[in-house]
Amino acid sequence: MLVSMIDIFTVLVTFLLMTAVFSHTVVLELKLPPANAQFTEPPPGLQLEVTVRKDSLQVGDRNSGPLASFPNKDGGYDYDGLSRYLQQVKSKFPDKTDATILLEPDTPYDTVVQTMDRIRVLEVNAGLNVVQYELFPDISIGDAPAASTPP
Amino acid sequence: MSLSHRAQRMLQHQMRHRADAELNLIPMIDILSVMVSFLLVYSTNVEVLQNTKAIEIPQSIAEQQPRQTVVVMLSKDELFVQGEPIATVAEIHATAGDIIEPLRDALKRPTLVGQEVTEKDLADREITVMGDKSLPYDVLKKVMRTCTDADYGRISLAVLQKDKPVPPGAMGTS
Numbered sequence: 013m014l015v016s017m018i019d020i021f022t023v024l025v026t027f028l029l030m031t032a033v034f035s036h037t038v039v040l041e042l043k044l045p046p047a048n049a050q051f052t053e054p055p056p057g058l059q060l061e062v063t064v065r066k067d068s069l070q071v072g073d074r075n076s077g078p079l080a081s082f083p084n085k086d087g088g089y090d091y092d093g094l095s096r097y098l099q100q101v102k103s104k105f106p107d108k109t110d111a112t113i114l115l116e117p118d119t120p121y122d123t124v125v126q127t128m129d130r131i132r133v134l135e136v137n138a139g140l141n142v143v144q145y146e147l148f149p150d151i152s153i154g155d156a157p158a159a160s161t162p163p
Numbered sequence: 164m165s166l167s168h169r170a171q172r173m174l175q176h177q178m179r180h181r182a183d184a185e186l187n188l189i190p191m192i193d194i195l196s197v198m199v200s201f202l203l204v205y206s207t208n209v210e211v212l213q214n215t216k217a218i219e220i221p222q223s224i225a226e227q228q229p230r231q232t233v234v235v236m237l238s239k240d241e242l243f244v245q246g247e248p249i250a251t252v253a254e255i256h257a258t259a260g261d262i263i264e265p266l267r268d269a270l271k272r273p274t275l276v277g278q279e280v281t282e283k284d285l286a287d288r289e290i291t292v293m294g295d296k297s298l299p300y301d302v303l304k305k306v307m308r309t310c311t312d313a314d315y316g317r318i319s320l321a322v323l324q325k326d327k328p329v330p331p332g333a334m335g336t337s
Contacts, residue, residue, distance in 0.1 A: 021192065021195035021196065024202075032202055037321055037324070038223070038226060038324045039225065039227050039228075039229045039291060039319035040225050040320040042307075042318045044307065116300065117299060119300040120299060121221060121295065122296035124300060125221040125296070129223050129225070144226075155304070
């Protein structure tokens with residue numbers, strides 16, 4: 013009786029261990045315009061743009077120009093500074109949900125995803141849990157204009 | 164050399180109990196049932212995207228579950244559509260315009276999704292791009308441009324869910 017039960021359990025454990033997946037794949041959704049869309053003037057109001065340069069992250073508004081710049085810290089991008097700044101922007105424009113990332117041609121894909129993460133949500137440690145607050149989840153991607161100031 | 168009094172007693176004790184020595188089954192069943200329930204809970208959601216070793220996809224804090232879509236995989240040196248090799252990254256680099264012709268031809272194939280697509284659905288067909296994290300944006304842009312050109316309006320980027328960091332003090336309280 014007990015032995016047959018152990019048999020079943022052992023088989024179950026082995027089977028479930030073999031099929032178990034410990035890394036979950038999830039997706040990030042992009043909001044891209046259709047290929048045949050005509051160029052339209054951006055609507056008035058804030059058009060948030062985050063430009064990823066080799067040495068800095070720049071936040072700007074398409075209608076009024078650059079707003080803030082975050083130079084690299086310790087050999088990496090200053091994602092925390094960007095997070096804090098976008099939180100302030102979100103508190104001023106609570107209805108805004110879209111943003112554009114502008115990238116240089118040789119930016120690694122990993123940087124693209126990390127920047128998207130920081131623009132999409134804000135992670136806050138609330139007690140024992142990490143709570144995600146929505147910032148600008150509708151992200152589109154574009155080409156960065158050539159750097160205006162020579163390095 | 165004679166054994167000490169205590170050693171003799173221990174030897175006798177062992178001999179007496181040799182016959183009915185047996186495995187302690189109850190704790191073993193406890194462990195097995197805990198493992199079975201744990202693994203059952205963690206294997207309930209079926210993986211839609213198959214991860215391959217050739218592609219190291221970036222980590223993210225996203226929580227959106229993937230859906231059943233056409234998958235474009237970009238490894239360090241090759242491009243696959245639904246597991247079928249289409250082009251090499253070197254060829255993509257060499258492409259002058261934004262459209263990768265072999266990829267567009269592959270995506271235009273009507274049988275790719277395995278179902279009839281109506282005119283209305285055409286604009287927001289979904290596609291999932293799995294890219295290696297070292298790839299430059301340049302290659303990614305060409306792939307995405309080709310996807311939108313082949314009427315796949317909604318592009319998702321596949322990422323690996325980052326492990327939730329355990330805040331200090333959370334251990335042992337739950």
